[in-house]
Amino acid sequence: MNRRKFITNTSLAMVGIGAGIDAAMAGGRQPLGSAKRVGIIGLDTSHSLAFAEGLNDPSSALSTSGYRVTAAYPYGSTIAISTSRIPGYIKDIQPYGVKIVESVSALLAEVDYVLLETNDGNPRLAQATEVIEAGKPVFIDKPIAASLADVRKIYALAEARRVPIFSASSLRYMDTIQDAINGKIGKILGADTYSPATFEPHHSDFFWYGIHGVESLVALMGVGCKEVTRTHTEGTDVVVGTWSDGRIGTFRGNRTGKHTYGGTAYGENGDLTLGPYKGYDSLLSEIIRFFDTGQSPVAAKETLEIYRFMAAADVSKSRGGAVVALSEVD
Incomplete structure (x- = not known):
């Protein structure tokens, strides 16, 4: 961006x-x-x-x-x-x-x-720990940390110290994603999202950049993803998630060509094309509201599911595309 x-x-x-x-x-x-x-x-x-x-x-x-x-x-x-x-x-x-x-x-x-x-994301646990121990409300930009284990430690400490914490990708606040979440197409029956997914070797694969498209998907579908399977090639990844209610959502991570952010939300009253991305102001507005209220606009359970989804996708990759339950990474 x-x-x-x-x-x-x-x-x-x-x-x-x-x-x-x-x-x-x-x-x-x-x-x-x-x-x-x-x-x-x-x-x-x-x-x-x-x-x-x-x-x-x-x-x-x-x-x-x-x-x-x-x-x-x-x-x-x-x-x-x-x-x-x-x-x-x-x-x-x-x-x-x-x-x-x-x-x-x-x-x-x-x-x-x-x-x-x-x-x-590697120094984030140490940095976040210092902030939380000081009792300061904190917005943590993506990625929260370089591993699911560190993400969990940060959220557990914030809960224990009762310190407000909020993390989100600005992609969550694209107008069309918010329109879909707020019922423009009725109940969301499924979604496909895409984003760049450049890898950085010191981070779990999608934590570095693919998180934008993954967060868009989970924001639309909500919590409750049961299992994922990942198809991996040098330039592209496709992760198919199955939710506990039978809905299916997919994330496509691109590493070749010129790609932006977007996708499609499928609703009971029609479909909605996602995009365009318009910048940071919508996220910053949410951060201001978070500072004002001390309440995160995104529940910790949902944020953690984003990282569980990405961690399970890594396990699927290591097993050649096998189906992996999110419970395996808990």
Whole structure:
């Protein structure tokens, strides 16, 4: 997904790391001192910059939310595709007046809410543990972690500490997916979704990118997938899931050609083509609501099913496409 266009106003571009943004708060925005302080962990993904823009840029429709990104810890990733981005993203976030700090603990001392954005899922358990132990409500971007075991540990700790936690792909909030979920085509009888599914060797196969299409599928079908079977080739994966009520949903992961995100939802009153994807604002609106209420818009059970689905698909791949029950990965 391409990041949004960032502001290049000369006066804002002169603002350095840690500088205030009070002078840029024209148009009814709250002064920084009264804002609800949001911290970002991980400046190795365009999501971090998109969220900072959405909350801090005066031209953003969401800039009146009362939340401001005030600090960021850039590091955590260990894979080259992520670490190579950090210097540029540190520079890009400076116009928003975001203070760069040297540790997660330093960040937590300065903020009330956290966006955990580290692109690499491997340090997520350690990072999320520190945030949860500090009692800060946290949105965790995809993937929650690099393995199902770590995802479970994060959610178990959040439950034990009673700390609000929310994770979702922005694809869940495509207008057409939400239309289908909200009954536009009646009861959903099945769905096919697709997305890019590039692999990264330090993550379970679909956790890195295929999660977008898998989450779209589970969002539409709901919890209750009983078993999956996966057909794998070098450039494509197709996973067929059977739900406990007999409905079937499929995910197609593409690694060749130029592909985006989409699919079809099949309802009792007709079918609905999914797409197009329009960006991050819908997800950011849900994050703001989550911070406001302390309630995740996606139940933990549903989020965990997304990761169970992907883990079971990996087992199916290892068995040459055999049917694998999701209960096997519990």
